[in-house]
Amino acid sequence: MKKLIYNQIEKNQKTYIEMAEYIFDHPERGNQEFLAVQLLTDYLLENDFEVEKGIAGLKTAFRASYKQGNGGPVIGLLAEYDALEGIGHACAHHLQGPAIVGAALALKNVLKDFDYTLVIYGTPAEETTSGKIPMLEHGYFKELDLALMIHGNPGTTVDIKSMAMVSYYVSFYGKASHAAVMPEAGRSALDALLLSFQAVEFLREHVSDQVRLHYTVLNAGGPANIVPAEAQGHFYLRSYDSNDLPQIKKRFENIIQGAALMTDTEAKIEIQKELLAKVPVITLNDLIMSNAHEAGAPNIVAPREKTGSSDFGNVMFEIPGSCLRMDLVPLGTSSHSEEYLQAGKGKRAETCLLTGAKILAGTAFDLIVNEENIRMIKEEFAARKAGVQF
Secondary structure (H helix, E strand, O other), rough: OOOOOOOOOOOOOOHHHHHHHHHHHHHOOOOHHHHHHHHHHHHHHHHHOOOEEEEHOOOOOOEEEEEEEEOOEEEEEOOOOOOOOOOOOOHHHHHHHHHHHHHHHHHHHEEEOEEEEEEEOOOOOOOOOOHHHHHHHOOOEEEOEEEEEEEEOOOEEEEEEEEEEEEEEEEOEEOOOEEHHHHHHHHOOOHHHHHHHHHHHHHHHHOOOOOOEEEEEEEEOOOOOOOOOEEEEEEEEOOHHHHHHHHHHHHHHHHHHHHHHHHHOOOEEEEEEEEEOOOOOOOHHHHHHHHHOOOOOOOOOOOEEOOOOOOOOHHHOOOOEEEEEEEOOOOOOOOOHHHHHOOOOOOOHHHHHHHHHHHHHHHHHHHHHHHHHHHHHHHHHHHHOOOOOO
16 A cells, blocks of 8 residues: 555656745745745645645644544644745755645545544744744644654654754843943943853853853944943753753843843843754654655665754644654755755755655554554653653
8 A cells, every 4th residue: 555655646746846846946934935835725725635724823824634534543744835034945845845745645545444634734934933833822733643744854864852942032221322431321231241141151061961052142232432222132042851941041031130230231031932842752753764764765864863943842742743854965964055955956856855755654654554553652752751761
């Protein structure tokens, strides 16, 4: 039956490749992915999926579902389609939607004698405002037994850990004055920002090795001969363990208040977004990689022990999930780079899309026909989330 599923993907490969190239040629920033959403949802509607657009208050988020029989597992397939501002699809998001659609349509057309539901979620703005977070807040994803994704990568593999993250915008407000004539009348917002940077450096000594701290200046306050009345910075706090962040957040916020106190300024702290660390499910990872071998995936490499931050981590904190990392670029290539952009079209990109669709469809097949797989995955997920060694 897997061969029949593969054949369905190959039969429609021209359609899926053209869809990916269209999205690539029309890059859209987060929350503006109207062309990509129209393309994907029109095709799903034509193929008997029920489609809801504009869900969770997001104009470019959608949910598409197909139910076969009664009951059975609910398999989630998640797609991103936002491009990077100023460079385009340098993270291969243009391949995700067509691969997901190809996997879902193949399952629908072949599996006529089983009970299951396929749910495709279109998730906008992964690179910026993280659309999966408000979707979760509105109750989406939680009906799924598990969630699958695909992403371009150097080599074919899966992830184990990702980083929890809190992103802060911090503004300091002081008092402007002439820096030479009346410096005593000024209260420097920039001094406060620089003190906060220094304190973050001191904090590094007192956090675990899995914690990362970053910062940058957004607004330094103006010319050198004026005491800056305003200054803004952007800060990231990250860890591979979501449980680290509450304590680090408290200490960081104390740093900001302390910098304001030392400079006689005022501070405004805004959380831009919070991302959770993935709860890894090795049982599901192993099932995906077994299907990668079956489908003849190129350049299979060891699982990625550690990755950056993603709003898929928030989904994987609530339900079991995994992201197939599908070979697209040479080992060592950084995402968000010109090399990734140049790899967006061509034979390797086509193999990434089509073989990735086969792997996801094969994995979903194993979950649908043998619900013992889902039981074991859920058992491991619950144990790991509870902190039990599995």
